[in-house]
Amino acid sequence: MPDLDALAQALLDAARKAGAEAADALAVESTSLSIDVRAGALEQAERSEQAEIGLRVLIGQKQACVSASDTRPETMATMAERAVAMARLAPDDPYIGLAEPSQLAQGWDAEALELADPAPEPEADALRDAALEVEAAALAVEGVSQVEGTSAGFGATRIHLAASNGFSGGYSRTGHMLQASAITGEGTAMDRDHAYEHRIFRADLPGAAAVGTLAGERAAARAGARKPPTGTYPVLFDERIATSLIGHLLGAANGASIARGSSWLMGKMGAQVLPDGISLIEEPSRRRTSGSRPFDGEGLAVENRPIVEDGRLLRWILDLATARQLGLESTANAARGTSAPPSPSVSNVTLTPGSASREDLLASMGTGLLVTSMIGSTINPNTGDYSRGASGFWVENGVPQYPVNECTVAGNLLEMLPRIVAANDAQDHKSRRVPSLLIDGLTLAGA
Numbered sequence: 001m002p003d004l005d006a007l008a009q010a011l012l013d014a015a016r017k018a019g020a021e022a023a024d025a026l027a028v029e030s031t032s033l034s035i036d037v038r039a040g041a042l043e044q045a046e047r048s049e050q051a052e053i054g055l056r057v058l059i060g061q062k063q064a065c066v067s068a069s070d071t072r073p074e075t076m077a078t079m080a081e082r083a084v085a086m087a088r089l090a091p092d093d094p095y096i097g098l099a100e101p102s103q104l105a106q107g108w109d110a111e112a113l114e115l116a117d118p119a120p121e122p123e124a125d126a127l128r129d130a131a132l133e134v135e136a137a138a139l140a141v142e143g144v145s146q147v148e149g150t151s152a153g154f155g156a157t158r159i160h161l162a163a164s165n166g167f168s169g170g171y172s173r174t175g176h177m178l179q180a181s182a183i184t185g186e187g188t189a190m191d192r193d194h195a196y197e198h199r200i201f202r203a204d205l206p207g208a209a210a211v212g213t214l215a216g217e218r219a220a221a222r223a224g225a226r227k228p229p230t231g232t233y234p235v236l237f238d239e240r241i242a243t244s245l246i247g248h249l250l251g252a253a254n255g256a257s258i259a260r261g262s263s264w265l266m267g268k269m270g271a272q273v274l275p276d277g278i279s280l281i282e283e284p285s286r287r288r289t290s291g292s293r294p295f296d297g298e299g300l301a302v303e304n305r306p307i308v309e310d311g312r313l314l315r316w317i318l319d320l321a322t323a324r325q326l327g328l329e330s331t332a333n334a335a336r337g338t339s340a341p342p343s344p345s346v347s348n349v350t351l352t353p354g355s356a357s358r359e360d361l362l363a364s365m366g367t368g369l370l371v372t373s374m375i376g377s378t379i380n381p382n383t384g385d386y387s388r389g390a391s392g393f394w395v396e397n398g399v400p401q402y403p404v405n406e407c408t409v410a411g412n413l414l415e416m417l418p419r420i421v422a423a424n425d426a427q428d429h430k431s432r433r434v435p436s437l438l439i440d441g442l443t444l445a446g447a
Contacts, residue, residue, distance in 0.1 A: 005170065007025075010073065017080065018083070020164075034047075034127075055079055097321075098165045101165055137211070140213070140216070143216075145184055147180060150181075159171060163298075167299035179196040180195055191223065197211050225403035235370075235439055238372045239427065241371060245437060253317050254344050255316045265313065317346050357425065361421060365395060390408065
């Protein structure tokens with residue numbers, strides 16, 4: 001097991017020797033194991049173990065990034081020399097730079113976040129048996145004609161970030177996964193659906209049979225899908241895909257979009273973007289959640305705080321560079337990999353839930369569309385015009401009547417999001433904790 005702190009510090013030393021004025025380094029070690037089965041037999045087994053290192057060097061207002069999977073000292077020296085040579089040729093960027101020492105995170109407790117399962121890595125045979133159990137459960141559901149594939153997997157990652165401003169810190173995370181894709185019907189009448197479950201701790205993962213049964217039931221319910229009517233109707237976005245609506249809001253509030261001037265939220269700071277009483281809270285310190293972290297990609301302290309409060313937009317999502325460009329302070333939202341500089345990103349969020357269940361919202365919508373999956377996306381980043389392919393179930397008198405596909409849902413996000421009605425069915429383990437969302441008056445293009 002490599003000493004990631006030592007690797008990161010060695011990269012910084014190499015950068016200084018090569019002539020860098022400032023630098024940060026990221027060292028990552030990852031292990032993944034995936035077992036796929038099909039038709040009762042092992043289809044694929046993959047295991048990977050790798051270490052990767054990344055270096056960013058700064059010379060004045062120029063920067064360059066390099067990465068490698070070779071951690072030998074001579075490789076790190078060559079990396080640093082190349083990065084410095086690249087930086088000298090790069091254009092000036094007045095907004096780049098490391099954090100000031102006073103901005104850096106102090107005294108974090110990564111273990112308190114419970115991001116890594118202390119249990120031993122699962123054996124390949126155990127994952128194979130789980131995948132087979134998932135497949136058998138899906139096939140046992142009436143109406144399922146075949147199972148496209150099932151998988152069981154495990155991943156573990158260790159991360160360490162160090163910088164010439166004095167920051168040095170790391171943490172680990174794990175993930176356990178089960179998934180299945182089931183099919184109903186034959187030929188041109190074929191349709192499919194799936195189930196996917198991921199947890200940090202194996203003990204929190206649903207049973208294999210439950211995952212397979214859920215995939216089978218979802219697929220069987222798709223039998224006989226047809227196009228819905230064309231017109232203007234209420235649309236209920238199922239919890240599985242409602243997070244995509246909030247994702248569009250987060251993307252528009254991203255500091256990189258704002259700095260480019262290509263966001264439909266331009267000029268909307270303080271404006272109403274969600275209904276009164278609904279907030280969107282960033283929660284980077286939520287326990288046992290895949291998006292949590294003790295510090296951001298530039299070593300700044302993270303904290304739970306609102307992005308939207310009582311329907312009003314409070315802030316942008318910023319790293320150091322976009323904050324400087326906009327004349328603001330970083331919101332500790334920097335994320336980075338080994339081969340690129342930091343960029344703004346948000347992980348865990350919670351949308352204020354409503355008091356009604358999904359069934360209550362179905363009953364209240366009368367006639368309309370329940371959307372359970374979406375494909376494609378046409379979102380105008382400047383205006384918020386929204387158009388996406390959808391499938392789900394046609395609803396009459398508050399009751400789903402038949403499955404639908406090959407339709408388009410359209411509207412404008414600036415008008416849609418302030419009208420959302422939230423259910424109470426958000427799942428606590430998900431990074432983006434968003435319930436089913438009902439929006440009236442959307443345009444459907446179907447039959």
